[in-house]
Amino acid sequence: xxxxxxxxxxxxxxxxxxxxxxxxxxxxxxxxxxxxxxxxxxxxxxxxxxxxxxxxxxxxxxxxxxxxxxxxxxxxxxxxxxxxxxxx
Numbered sequence: 001x002x003x004x005x006x007x008x009x010x011x012x013x014x015x016x017x018x019x020x021x022x023x024x025x026x027x028x029x030x031x032x033x034x035x036x037x038x039x040x041x042x043x044x045x046x047x048x049x050x051x052x053x054x055x056x057x058x059x060x061x062x063x064x065x066x067x068x069x070x071x072x073x074x075x076x077x078x079x080x081x082x083x084x085x086x087x088x
Contacts, residue, residue, distance in 0.1 A: 028060070028062075031060060032060055035060055036058070038058060039056050039057060039058050042056040043055065
């Protein structure tokens, strides 16, 4: 492999990493918005069931995942969304 070709590939890889990070952040934003709408919808249904004093909450947080190194991975640190109650 030519050194110039390697440098080009590495530059393309950096661009793809940035694009992937941007897309992951956008997906997370959309998930959070959907979670809010879902919570409101569930609470509306609870009111219909005469459970208006009930509260439904969706909590999405970030946590660092373990590093993954396999044929399909870049060996980067990954971040996962963790779902659960705020007190967990």
